[in-house]
Structure formats: C-alpha cells, structure tokens
Amino acid sequence: MKNLEQNLxxxxxxxxxxSYIEADGIRFAYRTFGKPSDVPLVFCQRFRGTIDDWDPxxxxxxxxxxTIILFDNAGIGLSSGETPESFFGTAKYAYAFIRALGLKxxxxxxxxxxxxxxxIVALEHPDLVRRLILAGTGGGTGEGTEAGKPxxxxxxxxxxxxxxxxxxxxxxxxETSRAAGLAYLExxxxxxxxxxxxxxxxxxxxQIKGAGAWRTIxxxxxxxxxxxxxxxxxxxxxxxxxxVNSYIISQRIPxxxxxxxxxxxxxxxxQYPEMFAEHVNIFLNKNLK
Amino acid sequence: MKNLEQNLxxxxxxxxxxSYIEADGIRFAYRTFGKPSDVPLVFCQRFRGTIDDWDPxxxxxxxxxxTIILFDNAGIGLSSGETPESFFGTAKYAYAFIRALGLKxxxxxxxxxxxxxxxIVALEHPDLVRRLILAGTGGGTGEGTEAGKPxxxxxxxxxxxxxxxxxxxxxxxxETSRAAGLAYLExxxxxxxxxxxxxxxxxxxxQIKGAGAWRTIxxxxxxxxxxxxxxxxxxxxxxxxxxVNSYIISQRIPxxxxxxxxxxxxxxxxQYPEMFAEHVNIFLNKNLK
Numbered sequence: 001m002k003n004l005e006q007n008l009x010x011x012x013x014x015x016x017x018x019s020y021i022e023a024d025g026i027r028f029a030y031r032t033f034g035k036p037s038d039v040p041l042v043f044c045q046r047f048r049g050t051i052d053d054w055d056p057x058x059x060x061x062x063x064x065x066x067t068i069i070l071f072d073n074a075g076i077g078l079s080s081g082e083t084p085e086s087f088f089g090t091a092k093y094a095y096a097f098i099r100a101l102g103l104k105x106x107x108x109x110x111x112x113x114x115x116x117x118x119x120i121v122a123l124e125h126p127d128l129v130r131r132l133i134l135a136g137t138g139g140g141t142g143e144g145t146e147a148g149k150p151x152x153x154x155x156x157x158x159x160x161x162x163x164x165x166x167x168x169x170x171x172x173x174x175e176t177s178r179a180a181g182l183a184y185l186e187x188x189x190x191x192x193x194x195x196x197x198x199x200x201x202x203x204x205x206x207q208i209k210g211a212g213a214w215r216t217i218x219x220x221x222x223x224x225x226x227x228x229x230x231x232x233x234x235x236x237x238x239x240x241x242x243x244v245n246s247y248i249i250s251q252r253i254p255x256x257x258x259x260x261x262x263x264x265x266x267x268x269x270x271q272y273p274e275m276f277a278e279h280v281n282i283f284l285n286k287n288l289k
Numbered sequence: 290m291k292n293l294e295q296n297l298x299x300x301x302x303x304x305x306x307x308s309y310i311e312a313d314g315i316r317f318a319y320r321t322f323g324k325p326s327d328v329p330l331v332f333c334q335r336f337r338g339t340i341d342d343w344d345p346x347x348x349x350x351x352x353x354x355x356t357i358i359l360f361d362n363a364g365i366g367l368s369s370g371e372t373p374e375s376f377f378g379t380a381k382y383a384y385a386f387i388r389a390l391g392l393k394x395x396x397x398x399x400x401x402x403x404x405x406x407x408x409i410v411a412l413e414h415p416d417l418v419r420r421l422i423l424a425g426t427g428g429g430t431g432e433g434t435e436a437g438k439p440x441x442x443x444x445x446x447x448x449x450x451x452x453x454x455x456x457x458x459x460x461x462x463x464e465t466s467r468a469a470g471l472a473y474l475e476x477x478x479x480x481x482x483x484x485x486x487x488x489x490x491x492x493x494x495x496q497i498k499g500a501g502a503w504r505t506i507x508x509x510x511x512x513x514x515x516x517x518x519x520x521x522x523x524x525x526x527x528x529x530x531x532x533v534n535s536y537i538i539s540q541r542i543p544x545x546x547x548x549x550x551x552x553x554x555x556x557x558x559x560q561y562p563e564m565f566a567e568h569v570n571i572f573l574n575k576n577l578k
Contacts, residue, residue: 229551236539236540236545236547243540247536247549250525250549251525251532254551254552255551255552256525256551257548257549257550257551258525258547258548258549259546259547259548259549260536260539260546260547260548261546262518262543262544262545262546263543263544274575275571275575278571279568279571282564282567282568286563286564
C-alpha cells in the first residue's frame with residue numbers, strides 16, 4: 001500500500017497526506033496512518049460526508065492502537081467518478097477500493113449510511129471483514145423500525161448545510177451536547193491541506209435515491225446472516241436514524257454488542273470521542289465469543 | 290469502618306474476612322476490600338442471592354481500581370433479621386447499612402432485584418449515590434415493558450435450585466454461554482471460609498411477595514427523576530427480566546448509558562467479567578456529561 005510505512009505512527013488525521021489508488025475506473029482518495037496492525041480499520045462515511053468529516057479526536061485516538069484508513073467513495077470529495085444511486089453499488093466500490101489496497105482482511109466502521117455500506121460489504125464478502133462497527137445506523141425497514149421524521153430530512157437535504165443544521169441533526173438539544181457539537185466542528189476545521197470539496201449536488205441526489213431504494217431493499221432480512229462480531233452504537237436520542245433501530249439490529253445480528261450513549265444523538269461518536277474509542281478498542285481487541 | 294484499612298489491597302473476594310455491623314436492629318454481614326477510593330462501590334444482590342454469589346472474577350477485577358463492599362441484606366445469608374415483603378423496605382435496610390458504615394457517598398451496582406433496590410436508594414437518597422450501575426434489571430411495569438414467562442419463574446421459585454437451573458436462568462442456551470456459566474459456578478466455589486447459608490424459605494417467600502408488589506408499585510414512573518449518571522447493562526437474551534426492559538429504562542433515565550452483551554442472558558456480568566469490569570471502570574471514571 002503506497003505510503004503506508006512512512007505514514008504509520010508519524011501523522012495525525014490533521015496532517016496525514018492524501019493518497020490515491022485506482023480501482024474499478026475510480027481514482028479513490030484515501031488517508032492512512034496509525035499504529036501498524038495486521039487488520040486495519042476502514043471507515044465508511046455518512047450521507048454527504050467526506051474524508052474530512054471524521055473527527056480528528058476520534059480518529060487519532062483509534063490510530064494509537066491500529067492502522068486507520070479513511071477514504072472518499074466514488075463521486076465523493078477528492079475521489080473521481082459518479083456516486084451510485086444504490087447503496088449496493090456504493091458497497092461494490094468500497095470493496096473494490098479495499099481490495100485494490102491489497103488488503104485481505106479489515107475491520108469496518110460504518111457511520112449512518114456508511115453503516116449500511118459496511119453491512120453490505122460484510123454480507124457479500126464475509127472473509128474480508130473481521131469485525132464490524134455500526135455507528136448511528138440501522139438495517140433498513142422491518143418489524144419495529146422507525147424512520148426519522150420528514151422535518152429532519154428537510155434539513156438534511158437542504159442545498160447547503162450550515163453549522164446550526166449539524167447541531168440539530170447530529171446532537172441533542174441540550175447545552176452539553178450542543179457545546180460538544182461546536183467543539184467537533186472546530187476540530188474538523190483544523191486540517192488545512194488537501195481538503196475535500198463539499199459533496200456535489202448530483203452525488204447528494206444519487207445518495208437520496210439510494211436512501212429511497214433502501215426503504216424497500218435493504219439488509220434487514222439478512223441481519224441474521226452476519227457472522228462477524230459486531231459493535232452497534234448510537235446516541236440515546238438519534239433523530240436521523242432513531243435509536244430504536246440500533247437496538248433492533250443488535251437483537252437480530254447473532255453476535256452483536258450494543259452501546260447507547262446518554263445526552264446525545266446521531267453524532268454521539270464525535271461527542272464522546274475518547275470514550276467511544278475506548279469502547280471500540282475493547283471490542284476489537286477482545287475475544288467476544 | 291471496621292477492618293477497612295487492613296483489608297484494602299490485601300484480600301480478594303475469596304479470602305477477605307466477613308465483618309459485621311449493627312443498624313436498624315439488624316446485624317449486617319459485609320466484606321470490603323480493594324484499592325482505597327473516595328467513593329466505594331456497594332453491591333445490591335439479586336433474588337435468592339447471598340454475599341457468596343458475586344463472581345470473584347468480576348469483583349477482584351473491579352477491586353483493582355476501587356473499594357468494594359459486598360453485603361447480605363436483612364434476613365439473607367449471614368445477616369440477621371427478617372426479609373421485608375417489599376423492595377422499598379429492603380432498600381431502607383440497604384440505606385441503613387451504608388450509613389452505619391459512616392459513608393457519605395457511594396456508587397451502587399444493583400443486579401436484577403438488586404437493581405430495583407439500588408434505584409430506590411438513589412431516588413430516596415440522591416446525595417448518597419454518586420453513580421448507579423443497573424445490571425440485568427428493569428424498572429417495573431410500564432409502557433413497552435415485558436415480563437419473564439411463567440415457566441421461567443417456575444424454575445426460579447423451585448425450593449432448591451441446582452446448577453442446571455442457573456445455566457437455564459442466567460445464561461444463553463449456547464455452548465459458549467453455558468460453558469461460561471459452568472466456569473462461573475466453579476469460581477463461586479473457590480471461597481472456603483465463612484460462607485453464607487442458602488437463603489431460607491421464609492426469606493424467599495418474602496422476596497416473591499416483594500416481586501408481586503413491584504408489579505403495581507415500582508420506580509417506573511420515577512425513572513425520569515434519577516439524576517445520577519447511570520450505566521444500564523444486560524445480556525442480549527435475558528429471560529428473567531427481558532432485555533427490552535433494560536433498553537426502556539435507559540431511554541427513560543435522563544443520563545443513562547446502555548451496554549448489551551452478545552450471546553448472553555441475565556448473568557452476562559459473570560460471562561464477561563473482565564469486559565464488564567472495563568466498561569464499569571470507564572463509566573465510573575469518566576465525566577459523562
């Protein structure tokens with residue numbers, strides 16, 4: 001993997017250079033650093049998120065124990081190509097990217113829509129995925145699931161999202177949670193070099209179409225087939241993908257641990273970066289079964 | 290507190306001597322050891338459990354970071370007196386015991402019925418309780434709660450419980466969980482000195498009456514008043530106090546974290562003693578809000 005050796009243990013989320021690799025006709029942008037580990041941790045990003053939207057506080061903490069790989073999928077941020085109108089198509093590109101790096105086994109952390117992508121990759125390529133972390137996500141529509149309210153998606157789908165939108169969508173409407181949200185947004189601004197552009201309107205529209213299709217064809221009926229140990233995590237008041245969905249997928253996946261955080265929403269992982277990193281490390285390091 | 294200094298850092302759950310203290314007309318048996326800490330961790334035991342039923346693997350691990358206090362409540366094990374026919378009465382005795390030790394602030398860990406006791410103490414004496422850990426428990430009957438099935442309680446209420454009953458009631462019916470259950474039962478047998486007798490039939494009957502009363506008068510409607518940070522934890526398939534109850538109380542308590550463990554039941558904390566201890570330590574050590 002290009003640049004891997006020199007990046008490990010030297011760089012942080014704020015300073016690591018952006019690398020590129022070709023696969024399936026896409027030039028994928030990625031960043032890798034952290035402690036050398038046999039199994040790297042690959043991150044699958046949310047709706048409208050780019051390689052720059054991962055919290056450096058979380059990523060740097062996780063990088064102390066393992067190799068981190070962040071990337072932009074097809075048509076997003078610094079990567080070329082078109083964003084598929086189906087999450088199954090996006091998952092194919094995620095797989096192609098990972099395989100292009102020459103990796104035979106990875107841990108996957110998927111956040112929100114990225115959690116859907118990670119589930120698909122784990123189901124389609126069970127030998128590739130060692131363990132799975134599903135943050136702020138569900139498994140599609142099924143018994144007991146709840147959808148976010150229309151007014152939430154009106155904000156999420158706005159042409160341009162401002163800071164107040166993020167505080168509303170990702171954090172609890174308490175002083176503590178909103179303050180954590182502002183601190184997160186400030187941390188995101190720390191990186192100066194080779195920043196990704198905002199996700200372009202046609203890619204946002206493709207992702208919205210993907211979300212529509214996901215309501216009828218998702219992983220929900222296949223959750224029982226996920227053989228990997230899984231950590232499901234969410235805030236206790238997620239308005240994007242309501243928290244009960246995380247409880248439900250943790251009950252349907254055979255080997256799943258669930259952690260729900262207080263006073264938080266969809267963006268709990270950026271509100272409690274150190275604690276979530278500790279929980280992730282315990283999960284990835286321990287033999288659960 | 291008698292014997293505290295000499296017991297700290299010297300003894301283990303298997304070797305620490307049993308101490309006694311008088312309060313409210315009861316001679317309470319207790320055991321204390323562990324790392325000196327400003328706020329000790331006091332354990333509230335389950336239905337039919339005694340001071341000998343805490344897993345040494347869990348207790349010794351927790352004792353590395355804080356002072357541990359195990360005790361038999363009124364009419365149980367090595368303590369004198371009669372067991373109240375109401376959990377609110379049992380909670381009064383728990384409070385009297387803690388105050389008799391001269392403690393002004395404690396963390397409480399309640400398991401199953403002990404979780405009800407811990408909730409009551411936290412609600413009645415908010416200044417006494419710093420943080421609360423509610424393991425394998427619910428908050429009584431309310432919207433969305435589920436009761437264990439009658440056949441489960443037929444086993445739990447048998448005059449004598451054998452090892453197979455514990456494996457059925459506390460563990461998942463998988464090879465891995467049952468093996469963990471057997472290992473737990475073996476660890477319980479390690480302690481040789483001053484063991485508690487089985488809970489006597491009249492105390493069992495009093496606890497059963499308490500459980501009956503709890504169906505109509507519980508903490509359920511007051512969960513929103515619990516001001517302490519709370520860690521709610523359970524196995525993903527608890528048949529005694531079904532897992533969904535843990536999810537529900539974590540949603541109703543204002544500042545609650547929830548952790549659900551895979552491949553496990555009511556006795557998850559004895560199946561994953563090291564991991565649960567790590568999670569407890571993170572919870573007790575961190576500023577959650």
